[in-house]
Amino acid sequence: MTSTRDWFGTALVEIAREYDHVVVVNCDLAKATRTLPFKEEFPDRFFECGIAEANAIGLAAGLAQEGFRPFVASFGHFLTGKFLEIFQTVGLNDAGVVLVGTHAGLAIGRDGPTQMGLRDLALMRTLPNVQVFHPADGAETWQMMAHLATGRGPSYLRLCRQPQPEVHGDGYRFRFGVPHVVREGTDVVVFAMGGTVPVAVEAADRLAAEGVRPTVVNVSSLPVDRATVARLVGAHRRAVVVEDHHVVGGLADELGRIVLGLPDRPRFDVLAVPDYGQAGPPEDLYRRYRLDAAGIAAFLQETAR
Numbered sequence: 001m002t003s004t005r006d007w008f009g010t011a012l013v014e015i016a017r018e019y020d021h022v023v024v025v026n027c028d029l030a031k032a033t034r035t036l037p038f039k040e041e042f043p044d045r046f047f048e049c050g051i052a053e054a055n056a057i058g059l060a061a062g063l064a065q066e067g068f069r070p071f072v073a074s075f076g077h078f079l080t081g082k083f084l085e086i087f088q089t090v091g092l093n094d095a096g097v098v099l100v101g102t103h104a105g106l107a108i109g110r111d112g113p114t115q116m117g118l119r120d121l122a123l124m125r126t127l128p129n130v131q132v133f134h135p136a137d138g139a140e141t142w143q144m145m146a147h148l149a150t151g152r153g154p155s156y157l158r159l160c161r162q163p164q165p166e167v168h169g170d171g172y173r174f175r176f177g178v179p180h181v182v183r184e185g186t187d188v189v190v191f192a193m194g195g196t197v198p199v200a201v202e203a204a205d206r207l208a209a210e211g212v213r214p215t216v217v218n219v220s221s222l223p224v225d226r227a228t229v230a231r232l233v234g235a236h237r238r239a240v241v242v243e244d245h246h247v248v249g250g251l252a253d254e255l256g257r258i259v260l261g262l263p264d265r266p267r268f269d270v271l272a273v274p275d276y277g278q279a280g281p282p283e284d285l286y287r288r289y290r291l292d293a294a295g296i297a298a299f300l301q302e303t304a305r
Contacts, residue, residue, distance in 0.1 A: 001163035009034025076101025076117030105244030112279030122249020203296035
């Protein structure tokens with residue numbers, strides 16, 4: 001059980017040993033974003049901007065235009081809060097910056113909605129040349145980091161604070177935009193990403209005892225492959241999206257556009273955060289918003305009626 005932000009920190013040092021054009025631009029959060037080990041090993045490739053995400057984004061865009069591959073790390077809520085700077089300096093210039101937004105979703109807990117990354121996907125999806133990455137476990141984080149280190153385009157890497165179990169087998173290979181089935185089932189297909197993937201798998205395990213076998217799909221990168229989604233949805237009577245994000249603008253909107261274009265549309269339901277979020281222990285928040293295993297299982301049963 002390790003968080004994807006921890007896997008990111010470890011992988012970042014490893015890829016930096018291989019690729020000397022990889023640099024880090026930090027926003028006074030090296031410990032929280034797990035970029036501190038990079039700073040300790042590569043101090044000359046670590047740029048501290050302080051609590052100034054707008055400045056960090058501009059600096060990173062300049063570094064990218066000079067051939068570096070900068071990883072800009074901050075809380076996802078703070079980083080994407082500087083959307084104008086991202087739009088102007090990274091997006092319009094097609095600058096090869098990797099924006100790393102940690103503390104996705106409700107798991108920041110007691111710090112509350114002023115620091116929760118609940119709107120970041122909605123913002124980043126509006127930029128036509130920005131690819132979004134949200135790993136579900138350590139294996140996927142490592143493979144995404146290798147992919148990002150050699151990439152050239154602007155990207156957003158969304159990371160979780162909470163520890164997560166591994167959901168992929170040894171043979172898993174990340175392919176950008178291609179959803180991966182982590183649990184085969186029937187009747188209903190559940191699409192999830194990041195921290196909600198292992199929770200959806202746990203919910204499926206609970207339902208299996210009652211004879212209900214959902215298919216669980218990890219959608220870990222956007223834009224998503226339309227043909228794969230259409231095939232998965234077409235093989236089931238219902239489709240459900242579970243995401244640790246606002247109900248508007250995230251994975252549900254990405255997949256909903258595809259489902260709307262299908263000739264035979266199945267029932268389509270969404271379980272996400274409908275308000276600004278609350279402050280409290282993470283386990284209480286996930287229970288409140290029904291994004292824990294028990295809540296997801298109950299939601300799947302209710303929407304089947």
